[in-house]
Amino acid sequence: MSRQPCVAALVGNPNAGKSALFNALTGARQKIANYPGVTVERKAGRMLLPNGEPVELVDLPGSYGLHATTSPDEEVTRRVVMGEQHGQAQPDVLVIVLDSSNLEQHLVFAQEVLELGRPTVVALNMVDLAERDGLVLDSAALSAALGVPVIPTVAVRRRGLDDLAAAVAAARDAVAEQPVARAHVTLPERRMLAHEMAQGAILSETARHRIHARMDKVLLHPWAGPPILFALLFVVFQAVFSWATPFADGIDAAFSAIGDWVRTELPASLARDLLTDGVIAGVGAVVVFLPQILILFFFILTMEATGYMARAAFLMDRLMAGVGLSGRSFIPLLSSFACAVPGIMSTRSITDPKDRLTTILIAPLMTCSARLPVYAVIIAAFIPNRAVLPGVGLQGLVLFTLYVVGIIGAMVVALILRRSVTKGAASGFIMELPKYQLPTVKDLALGLFQRAWVFLRRAGTMIFTVTVALWLLLNFPRAEPGQDQVNASIAGHIANGLAVVVEPIGFNRDIALALIPAMAAREVAVSSLATTYAVGATDDDQQGRQLGDQLKGRWSLATALAFLAWFVFAPQCMSTIAVTRRETNGWKWPGFMLAYLFGLAYVFAGATYWIAVALGLG
Numbered sequence: 001m002s003r004q005p006c007v008a009a010l011v012g013n014p015n016a017g018k019s020a021l022f023n024a025l026t027g028a029r030q031k032i033a034n035y036p037g038v039t040v041e042r043k044a045g046r047m048l049l050p051n052g053e054p055v056e057l058v059d060l061p062g063s064y065g066l067h068a069t070t071s072p073d074e075e076v077t078r079r080v081v082m083g084e085q086h087g088q089a090q091p092d093v094l095v096i097v098l099d100s101s102n103l104e105q106h107l108v109f110a111q112e113v114l115e116l117g118r119p120t121v122v123a124l125n126m127v128d129l130a131e132r133d134g135l136v137l138d139s140a141a142l143s144a145a146l147g148v149p150v151i152p153t154v155a156v157r158r159r160g161l162d163d164l165a166a167a168v169a170a171a172r173d174a175v176a177e178q179p180v181a182r183a184h185v186t187l188p189e190r191r192m193l194a195h196e197m198a199q200g201a202i203l204s205e206t207a208r209h210r211i212h213a214r215m216d217k218v219l220l221h222p223w224a225g226p227p228i229l230f231a232l233l234f235v236v237f238q239a240v241f242s243w244a245t246p247f248a249d250g251i252d253a254a255f256s257a258i259g260d261w262v263r264t265e266l267p268a269s270l271a272r273d274l275l276t277d278g279v280i281a282g283v284g285a286v287v288v289f290l291p292q293i294l295i296l297f298f299f300i301l302t303m304e305a306t307g308y309m310a311r312a313a314f315l316m317d318r319l320m321a322g323v324g325l326s327g328r329s330f331i332p333l334l335s336s337f338a339c340a341v342p343g344i345m346s347t348r349s350i351t352d353p354k355d356r357l358t359t360i361l362i363a364p365l366m367t368c369s370a371r372l373p374v375y376a377v378i379i380a381a382f383i384p385n386r387a388v389l390p391g392v393g394l395q396g397l398v399l400f401t402l403y404v405v406g407i408i409g410a411m412v413v414a415l416i417l418r419r420s421v422t423k424g425a426a427s428g429f430i431m432e433l434p435k436y437q438l439p440t441v442k443d444l445a446l447g448l449f450q451r452a453w454v455f456l457r458r459a460g461t462m463i464f465t466v467t468v469a470l471w472l473l474l475n476f477p478r479a480e481p482g483q484d485q486v487n488a489s490i491a492g493h494i495a496n497g498l499a500v501v502v503e504p505i506g507f508n509r510d511i512a513l514a515l516i517p518a519m520a521a522r523e524v525a526v527s528s529l530a531t532t533y534a535v536g537a538t539d540d541d542q543q544g545r546q547l548g549d550q551l552k553g554r555w556s557l558a559t560a561l562a563f564l565a566w567f568v569f570a571p572q573c574m575s576t577i578a579v580t581r582r583e584t585n586g587w588k589w590p591g592f593m594l595a596y597l598f599g600l601a602y603v604f605a606g607a608t609y610w611i612a613v614a615l616g617l618g
């Protein structure tokens with residue numbers, strides 16, 4: 001008796017391990033071509049049944065459903081399964097591949113396939129990963145629930161392949177029987193059933209796996225997840241202000257004491273002024289923010305170490321797709337909260353060139369840690385330290401808002417870029433979620449130490465150098481008696497020229513003066529202001545005052561708010577420009593980045609200033 005060559009097809013959700021099974025079952029006997037008329041790959045190969053009989057095995061693209069298909073891939077899978085695909089005989093046997101550690105999710109699609117009533121076999125794949133996580137499944141119970149054979153497999157270790165081949169052979173022999181179509185159920189019903197079947201198939205589960213699964217249910221919930229993430233970040237920014245104060249005050253007092261000591265011990269001279277006004281006032285003004293930076297990183301490192309950060313990325317994936325970016329952009333953008341330079345370098349993992357370029361261009365809008373000193377000094381000086389709600393401080397709220405404005409700005413810019421300069425569609429991605437873990441004190445301490453070291457090294461090298469250079473430009477040429485030293489200096493002349501440009505957005509000469517050295521790095525704005533006010537101070541009393549008090553006396557609230565808005569957008573960072581040039585091979589994109597970011601900064605600072613003035617805050 002001769003038969004038509006039997007065809008079997010592997011179906012299942014993306015990442016179930018279909019291709020891994022396909023490779024294990026067919027070995028080198030593969031043919032790869034395109035389905036006619038579409039650019040979807042057709043992978044077929046020859047697998048052997050236990051009796052040596054060959055079967056054509058087709059590896060189908062991953063899919064979430066047979067009805068509302070959303071991509072050419074899913075459409076091909078649907079057509080092949082239904083027997084409607086041109087150039088492909090309808091499979092005699094369907095092999096549904098399930099990921100054991102995502103059983104509930106994968107059973108939704110499996111039910112849809114089973115409703116077709118075709119001869120079907122289920123490969124319960126990745127049982128090794130489930131067992132690693134403390135979950136042992138009962139394939140017999142699942143088989144009883146589904147009404148088809150269920151074979152546990154580990155595709156990458158070739159475990160269960162013989163049993164699977166035997167099950168395919170048995171199902172093939174049943175082909176002659178009339179297919180029995182099953183009752184159709186709605187999607188919510190299918191979800192419920194999937195939940196019940198997945199629960200019913202649990203043979204044993206460690207307490208830890210159960211807790212982790214429950215945590216994921218809540219933290220990754222499409223509605224509950226994002227508000228939880230948002231609330232968590234909110235707490236972080238509250239802590240950045242409320243916890244840091246005693247430490248920051250301590251550092252501040254130490255720098256003041258050193259400054260006072262130098263002033264009394266050394267004879268009055270330009271060299272003494274360089275030490276007190278340039279080095280101690282300037283560098284000290286930045287170092288004061290070390291506690292806040294460490295608190296921020298304490299939370300970021302903890303979220304990473306516990307496994308929550310990857311889940312945050314998972315939650316963000318949908319949002320990113322909404323603005324035309326893939327979830328792959330999330331990690332580079334997240335590391336840009338520390339610094340845009342490593343963030344931009346890590347975009348190398350994004351395969352789509354336009355996706356990658358868009359991510360590079362918006363990375364500087366993520367609030368890097370160099371902005372924290374700028375934000376913190378202005379907020380501490382101008383935003384009253386009071387609670388808007390019990391436990392919710394106004395200062396932390398403003399800081400949180402600045403971060404959010406940066407993120408919203410980045411999303412809007414991405415949306416616009418993806419429709420103009422870097423036109424293209426979003427490509428989805430699925431990432432593996434790491435296990436939940438308690439962070440170790442050692443790892444956290446090491447991470448914080450590295451952050452502290454990076455920050456202090458910058459303060460000791462670049463910020464020190466730029467501040468000393470600024471001090472020199474502020475002190476020469478020397479003013480005539482009765483003349484203001486800052487106005488007489490080289491830096492003062494340059495600043496007065498630039499002030500014309502920034503006056504319309506509410507900036508004064510001192511800000512214009514700080515913006516130029518701050519091109520080296522944002523936090524230099526703080527040290528520059530501190531040095532400028534120290535040089536410009538007319539008596540010792542004024543000289544000893546803290547930067548915050550100086551600002552309060554000299555700036556209006558409207559100016560302070562405009563200054564904050566400026567720093568949300570302005571590309572004040574030489575290293576970011578340099579790394580963008582390197583990563584995009586030329587000056588075109590860094591030039592574009594500079595232009596659009598300065599444009600946004602100018603418009604938003606101006607709008608903030610004039611709205612504040614109109615509200616009577618000028």
Ligand SMILES: Nc1nc2c(ncn2[C@@H]2O[C@H](COP(=O)(O)OP(=O)(O)OP(=O)(O)O)[C@@H](O)[C@H]2O)c(=O)[nH]1
Nearest residue numbers: 014015016017018019020061062125126154155156
């Ligand atoms: N540990 C383990 N890993 C597996 C197993 N099966 C597959 N993998 C891995 O899981 C990942 C996804 O497997 P694929 O075979 O590409 O999944 P797929 O179902 O073909 O995915 P799509 O083609 O995107 O639908 C790969 O990294 C595989 O190496 C398994 O049984 N155990």
Ligand SMILES: [Mg+2]
Nearest residue numbers: 018019061062
């Ligand atoms: Mg595949």
